[in-house]
Amino acid sequence: MLSLNRSSFVLRGAATRLVVVRCGSGRRGEGKGRRVVMESTHEEVEALMDPKNTVGGGVEDTYGEDRATEDQLVTPWTVSVASGYSLLRDPRHNKELAFTEKERDAHYLRGLLPPAVACQDLQEKKLMHILRQYKVPLQRYMAMMDLQESNERLFYKLLIDNVEELLPVVYTPTVGEACQKYGCIFRHPQGLFISLKERGKILEVLRNWPERSIQVIVVTDGERILGLGDLGCQGMGIPVGKLSLYTALGGLRPSACLPITIDVGTNNEQLLNDEFYIGLRQRRATGQEYADLLHEFMCAVKQNYGEKVLIQFEDFANHNAFDLLAKYTKTHLVFNDDIQGTASVVLAGIVAALKLVGGTLAEHTYLFLGAGEAGTGIAELIALEMSRQTNAPIEECRKKIWLVDSKGLIVSSRKESLQHFKKPWAHEHEPVNNLLSAVQAIKPTILIGTSGVGRTFTKDVVEAMASFNQKPIILALSNPTSQSECTAEEAYTWSKGRAIFASGSPFDPVEYEGKIFVPGQANNAYIFPGFGLGLVISGAIRVHDDMLLAASEALAQQVTQEHFDRGLIYPPFTNIRKISAKISANVASKAYELGLASRLPRPENLMKYAESCMYTPLYRSYR
Ligand SMILES: NC(=O)C1=CN([C@@H]2O[C@H](COP(=O)(O)OP(=O)(O)OC[C@H]3O[C@@H](n4cnc5c(N)ncnc54)[C@H](OP(=O)(O)O)[C@@H]3O)[C@@H](O)[C@H]2O)C=CC1
Ligand SMILES: CC(=O)C(=O)O
Numbered sequence: 001m002l003s004l005n006r007s008s009f010v011l012r013g014a015a016t017r018l019v020v021v022r023c024g025s026g027r028r029g030e031g032k033g034r035r036v037v038m039e040s041t042h043e044e045v046e047a048l049m050d051p052k053n054t055v056g057g058g059v060e061d062t063y064g065e066d067r068a069t070e071d072q073l074v075t076p077w078t079v080s081v082a083s084g085y086s087l088l089r090d091p092r093h094n095k096e097l098a099f100t101e102k103e104r105d106a107h108y109l110r111g112l113l114p115p116a117v118a119c120q121d122l123q124e125k126k127l128m129h130i131l132r133q134y135k136v137p138l139q140r141y142m143a144m145m146d147l148q149e150s151n152e153r154l155f156y157k158l159l160i161d162n163v164e165e166l167l168p169v170v171y172t173p174t175v176g177e178a179c180q181k182y183g184c185i186f187r188h189p190q191g192l193f194i195s196l197k198e199r200g201k202i203l204e205v206l207r208n209w210p211e212r213s214i215q216v217i218v219v220t221d222g223e224r225i226l227g228l229g230d231l232g233c234q235g236m237g238i239p240v241g242k243l244s245l246y247t248a249l250g251g252l253r254p255s256a257c258l259p260i261t262i263d264v265g266t267n268n269e270q271l272l273n274d275e276f277y278i279g280l281r282q283r284r285a286t287g288q289e290y291a292d293l294l295h296e297f298m299c300a301v302k303q304n305y306g307e308k309v310l311i312q313f314e315d316f317a318n319h320n321a322f323d324l325l326a327k328y329t330k331t332h333l334v335f336n337d338d339i340q341g342t343a344s345v346v347l348a349g350i351v352a353a354l355k356l357v358g359g360t361l362a363e364h365t366y367l368f369l370g371a372g373e374a375g376t377g378i379a380e381l382i383a384l385e386m387s388r389q390t391n392a393p394i395e396e397c398r399k400k401i402w403l404v405d406s407k408g409l410i411v412s413s414r415k416e417s418l419q420h421f422k423k424p425w426a427h428e429h430e431p432v433n434n435l436l437s438a439v440q441a442i443k444p445t446i447l448i449g450t451s452g453v454g455r456t457f458t459k460d461v462v463e464a465m466a467s468f469n470q471k472p473i474i475l476a477l478s479n480p481t482s483q484s485e486c487t488a489e490e491a492y493t494w495s496k497g498r499a500i501f502a503s504g505s506p507f508d509p510v511e512y513e514g515k516i517f518v519p520g521q522a523n524n525a526y527i528f529p530g531f532g533l534g535l536v537i538s539g540a541i542r543v544h545d546d547m548l549l550a551a552s553e554a555l556a557q558q559v560t561q562e563h564f565d566r567g568l569i570y571p572p573f574t575n576i577r578k579i580s581a582k583i584s585a586n587v588a589s590k591a592y593e594l595g596l597a598s599r600l601p602r603p604e605n606l607m608k609y610a611e612s613c614m615y616t617p618l619y620r621s622y623r
């Protein structure tokens with residue numbers, strides 16, 4: 001084991017594989033003296049050691065060791081090469097039976113592995129075979145998480161090569177069940193937990209994370225996990241799952257991704273009384289206490305990782321989500337996936353659907369069930385695009401869009417009592433207190449479910465939509481499957497095969513009167529990985545609404561005639577890496593156009609550049 005001091009480190013040789021080792025506790029490794037490793041070429045490590053380096057969000061003296069006074073604790077980083085038993089236990093470098101004979105000799109692996117040598121493809125074949133034996137989705141989820149924690153490259157190869165089959169395992173719907181049972185199935189800690197106990201020392205906690213060049217953080221406080229409500233600390237499954245998609249779908253390096261859960265307590269009585277609950281056993285902190293903790297977190301992130309780290313807010317309750325986004329959008333690179341990512345993906349689906357039903361955005365009428373983050377976020381982006389297309393003021397465009405919340409249609413007589421994000425949607429209309437009456441009164445051409453409540457698009461509602469639309473567009477966006485406003489089968493059957501349908505969580509194809517209908521998946525997973533990649537490759541310093549429109553346009557353009565012929569308004573996920581590269585190129589291009597990109601000079605061919613930056617999970621050869 002070669003051990004070097006970080007500040008005096010210099011190594012030559014193009015492909016030297018190094019591991020950065022941190023003494024003390026860490027995420028990866030095992031037992032005493034466990035090590036945390038990060039694969040880097042020597043150039044990357046040299047760059048890492050360069051105190052002036054700011055690439056990837058790093059800042060000078062990242063860990064504050066040089067500035068620390070004697071009474072301040074510092075993190076004792078050293079650099080070394082992993083071998084033998086620790087190499088096998090290191091998920092980032094482990095190849096299991098794929099270590100060649102030469103590597104087994106060179107890395108002290110003799111005897112630690114059985115004699116057979118198996119290539120990565122064979123390992124993938126075996127694992128897919130095993131996964132398919134599990135009948136219970138949660139077992140598949142647990143097997144995938146075990147794989148992620150034991151052999152990261154194999155995990156991503158499986159996910160990329162079998163994306164349509166495995167997306168429902170690591171993402172919605174199964175991740176929802178995993179979060180509900182997280183305490184029970186908890187085996188390996190994943191991500192970083194920052195609780196009220198860490199108040200005043202969040203910077204130190206960030207420094208405990210083994211990776212230094214972080215490009216994307218997905219953070220939740222667990223209060224609105226999918227449509228399942230407050231799952232407290234157990235919401236960690238969401239940032240972990242989203243970041244797996246950042247890598248698999250968008251090509252961000254796994255080492256550059258950091259999942260974080262902020263634990264301010266939970267109001268979920270069931271969890272508070274659950275002996276296996278893994279979070280703080282107290283009711284949620286609110287008001288100034290909550291704001292202060294979040295502010296400390298936001299400042300610490302910027303101090304530790306620099307200006308260009310993307311912070312994606314995920315599954316916060318709407319009473320915090322809008323305020324956090326507004327507060328930090330001017331000082332940080334922040335993006336709210338539920339408000340902005342969802343808006344971009346749904347706009348793309350609608351623009352594509354218009355090719356099937358005809359008309360422009362402004363010629364359609366929209367009705368939402370659910371006026372929270374997703375509902376008002378989508379509504380606002382549709383209105384913005386409509387305004388761009390027609391040159392009409394956005395206030396006028398909003399009048400084509402109606403929203404229903406738990407109290408009924410949002411109308412002007414309710415304005416005083418509405419939350420601020422609902423006020424722009426309070427149009428002149430008499431009160432209407434349920435969805436069916438709203439559908440009958442407004443006669444929408446497009447019905448969008450963002451309520452988090454399952455089975456709310458009833459037979460009567462779908463039949464009403466089909467009674468005045470030749471091809472009603474029905475989007476049941478709520479996740480997971482149990483919360484979907486209706487099933488694909490219901491949408492096709494009740495509309496007599498005329499609905500254009502997509503849902504947040506996947507449904508299998510449906511046969512209706514001898515015809516096969518393939519429902520699309522309207523999920524922000526189409527957008528955020530490519531969107532984030534675009535921000536990273538351009539070195540964007542702020543998110544702008546025009547970038548959301550650029551991402552949406554790129555996605556809509558990927559829907560081909562062949563997809564339309566099958567009734568699809570989104571391209572299949574099998575092509576997602578290409579789609580993400582296109583989205584990222586459009587987003588990066590917009591960042592340059594808006595003067596928000598810091599990576600100069602601008603690469604000539606952004607699409608090629610994006611593709612060249614994307615992580616591939618194939619095993620590397622070790623010298
Ligand atoms: N497919 C995708 O990509 C995405 C899907 N989603 C899903 O959308 C759902 C909502 O998320 P989000 O917008 O963040 O949640 P919010 O809590 O912000 O909003 C929910 C909205 O639904 C309303 N609502 C709740 N119950 C009913 C009901 N019975 N009838 C009518 N309206 C009701 C609420 O009304 P009130 O304000 O009166 O309480 C609120 O306006 C979740 O299930 C989530 O999983 C979210 C993001 C992306
Ligand atoms: C998909 C997603 O972000 C949600 O359901 O919250």
Ligand SMILES: [Mg+2]
Nearest residue numbers: 314315337338
């Ligand atoms: Mg979400």
